[in-house]
Amino acid sequence: MSSDKKRRLNLITLGIFAPVLVLAGALGFLIPPHLSLTSGAPDYNVFHIISGTIGIALVWLKKDESIRLFNLGFGAIDLYQALASFLHLFPEQYFRWTTIDDVLHIIIGIALVLIGWPDARRDSGDNRVD
Numbered sequence: 001m002s003s004d005k006k007r008r009l010n011l012i013t014l015g016i017f018a019p020v021l022v023l024a025g026a027l028g029f030l031i032p033p034h035l036s037l038t039s040g041a042p043d044y045n046v047f048h049i050i051s052g053t054i055g056i057a058l059v060w061l062k063k064d065e066s067i068r069l070f071n072l073g074f075g076a077i078d079l080y081q082a083l084a085s086f087l088h089l090f091p092e093q094y095f096r097w098t099t100i101d102d103v104l105h106i107i108i109g110i111a112l113v114l115i116g117w118p119d120a121r122r123d124s125g126d127n128r129v130d
Contacts, residue, residue, distance in 0.1 A: 006119050007064040013115050014067050017074075017108075018055025025049035038101050043094040068116050075112025078105040 025048030028040045082105040085097040
């Protein structure tokens with residue numbers, strides 16, 4: 001994949017994903033726990049809202065290297081959350097993941113890591129994506 005296509009893919013991905021994170025966090029506060037398929041823990045909701053807000057800011061600024069690093073880093077965090085849920089590691093007691101959360105973390109985590117993974121041919125620097 002060309003460097004320009006890779007930058008564009010990262011921008012589009014975060015442009016969709018960041019607002020979804022904010023929405024998921026907000027809905028976590030609004031949907032009653034007995035009706036929710038996902039955690040809904042307050043700490044987990046705040047994590048999604050803050051992460052999504054950072055992602056929206058990066059998209060707005062169009063800093064391609066920062067966007068790529070966000071996708072890569074958030075994907076790694078998602079994969080850690082799936083592992084932490086399985087192995088009962090931090091922050092399990094605060095986030096209280098469900099099986100649906102685990103499946104989503106694995107799928108989204110793998111996708112974001114692959115999308116954010118640096119291309120061996122990519123340009124260096126933090127250029128704007130126009």
